Amino acid sequence: MNVTNQMKLSFISKSANESFARAVVSAFLLPTDPTVSDIADIKTAVSEAVTNCIVHAYPHTDGTIYIDMKIVDNKRVIIKVRDKGVGISDIKKAMEPLYTTSSDERAGLGFAVMQSFCDKVKVRSVVGKGTAVTLEKIISKV
Amino acid sequence: MVDITCSKNTVTAKLKGEIDHHNAPDIRRSIDSKCESFRPKTLVLDFSGVSFMDSSGIGLIMGRYRQISYLGGKLEVVNVPDMLKRIISLSGIERLGVLK
Numbered sequence: 373m374n375v376t377n378q379m380k381l382s383f384i385s386k387s388a389n390e391s392f393a394r395a396v397v398s399a400f401l402l403p404t405d406p407t408v409s410d411i412a413d414i415k416t417a418v419s420e421a422v423t424n425c426i427v428h429a430y431p432h433t434d435g436t437i438y439i440d441m442k443i444v445d446n447k448r449v450i451i452k453v454r455d456k457g458v459g460i461s462d463i464k465k466a467m468e469p470l471y472t473t474s475s476d477e478r479a480g481l482g483f484a485v486m487q488s489f490c491d492k493v494k495v496r497s498v499v500g501k502g503t504a505v506t507l508e509k510i511i512s513k514v
Numbered sequence: 515m516v517d518i519t520c521s522k523n524t525v526t527a528k529l530k531g532e533i534d535h536h537n538a539p540d541i542r543r544s545i546d547s548k549c550e551s552f553r554p555k556t557l558v559l560d561f562s563g564v565s566f567m568d569s570s571g572i573g574l575i576m577g578r579y580r581q582i583s584y585l586g587g588k589l590e591v592v593n594v595p596d597m598l599k600r601i602i603s604l605s606g607i608e609r610l611g612v613l614k
Contacts, residue, residue: 387536394566412566412597419568423535477542477577478535481569481605488604 376446377403381439385430385455389437393422397441397451404446406511413489414449414509420482421453421505427478429457429503451507459499467495516541518548523555530563533571542574546581557582562593571598572605579610590614 379400383389394415401414425437440452460466467483486493490507497503515537517528527545549557557578579589589612594602607613
């Protein structure tokens, strides 16, 4: 695995930082000459992952969200969005479309969107320790 | 984020910029407030000015569908940019018959 570039980012779980995370991730991606569609897909998937951290991992408190982003062979992007929040007790259930534990007009589509907009999505979680969502996508060149 | 106009039993909400979990609640409150006072027959959500939307936008549409239906009106979702059509399609909102 030839890592072309890598960055790490951490920020507090404020909803105002959702757009910040999207902006940083898309800016870091730009040197790979991605298509507009690829940028939109990755921004959307990252937005869902970060929102999950804010809404579900740290529901009543501010915590830290960590993003580790790698560009491999200048064409594959791997983004790990991690938290140290409450964790997910049933990952399979949490990934079902339309399933949500939030009452705030959440559509329950977060993981479905991540899976649809990325080539691979991996979720690891330990209750009381936190969750890591890894998104992978092959970049189509312009 | 949203410009709202009222005319002839219609409330039109012209959405602008990015729709995510951070700003969706403010948009929702603005639209619901106008609908509750104006009681329109039709609520139009115009997406022509939206540059980004995640599933919070889907929640916004579904919530407004429930709200306007409760008030006895109907919802129309118009001018959806091509880049948003995939997430709209994924949500199954097309089955509500609100996309124009």
